[in-house]
Amino acid sequence: MHGARAVNGARREAVGKPLHGGAACRLACSAVLLAAFAANARADEHDDDGGRRDEDDGRVSSTKSYFYANGGGGVSYVGLTTLNSSDLALGNAGGAGPAVDLGLGLRLVILTLGPRARYTVLPNFDMWQLNGEVALHIPVGRWDGFAGLHAGYSFVGNFSRSAFSDASSPTPSEDLRVRGWNAGLDLGLDYYLTRSFSIGGAGMGEVLFVRRPALATTNDPQFGVAGGGVGLAASLALRAGLHL
The missing domain is CATH 2.40.160.20 (Porin)
Structure with a gap:
């Protein structure tokens, strides 16, 4: 019984402590990678939407040339x-x-x-x-x-x-x-x-x-x-x- 209370207290103490530098760096890197992946997915979706052309690809864009x-x-x-x-x-x-x-x-x-x-x-x-x-x-x-x-x-x-x-x-x-x-x-x-x-x-x-x-x-x-x-x-x- 005393052992269980000690483990639970240690967990609460660990949660309340701020992250160390290594853990914070890993968390930040994970967030950056996740954001980059989401941005790339949005770019791919934009390229496939309605046959749109990139500004510098030089292809004919009949909807852009008047x-x-x-x-x-x-x-x-x-x-x-x-x-x-x-x-x-x-x-x-x-x-x-x-x-x-x-x-x-x-x-x-x-x-x-x-x-x-x-x-x-x-x-x-x-x-x-x-x-x-x-x-x-x-x-x-x-x-x-x-x-x-x-x-x-x-x-x-x-x-x-x-x-x-x-x-x-x-x-x-x-x-x-x-x-x-x-x-x-x-x-x-x-x-x-x-x-x-x-x-x-x-x-x-x-x-x-x-x-x-x-x-x-x-x-x-x-x-x-x-x-x-x-x-x-x-x-x-x-x-x-x-x-x-």
Whole structure:
């Protein structure tokens, strides 16, 4: 009986005493490990929730990107009368040359839409284009493929003498203008180096509908009447993009 009371008294005395340094250290380490384990479990749960992306993993995040701006350069082929010519009076109405483009717009999950400007330098003339474009995107990891449509207005100018049917005839005045509409298809693939920056390539093909008004200030009868043409154009370009 006396022995049992002695043991119980020793236990109560041990409980009432403060922990020694070694015991306190072990208890603190256990608490830290438990907290770290809980934090790691919460992080894993966050990564698995709804396919969210880490800020620095560089993958496409369609729910985080609402604005894009991209541009680049490449090579283009333009033929103003590839399909049809009706008194356009341009004997050399086609060729290949360097091209640059710049576009921007909005991204709505997997859909992008906005304007794009393109400038092409050809052997016998230059062409400027201002288009609207819409594209459907398929993001897979860091890759983002897309297919889309574009349409807009084309301006042709800076004609050289060799562009005309008869190189010996006087070069028409600066009033000569060739204008028209275009519509085409776009395909491309981007790679996201970070969430906000991508590099990639794109290609396009389009139909051109151009028209040249009659000139009243020319001595050449072929430019005294209006003309037109239906042509084709295609381009390949490398691009860099910013996504916000």
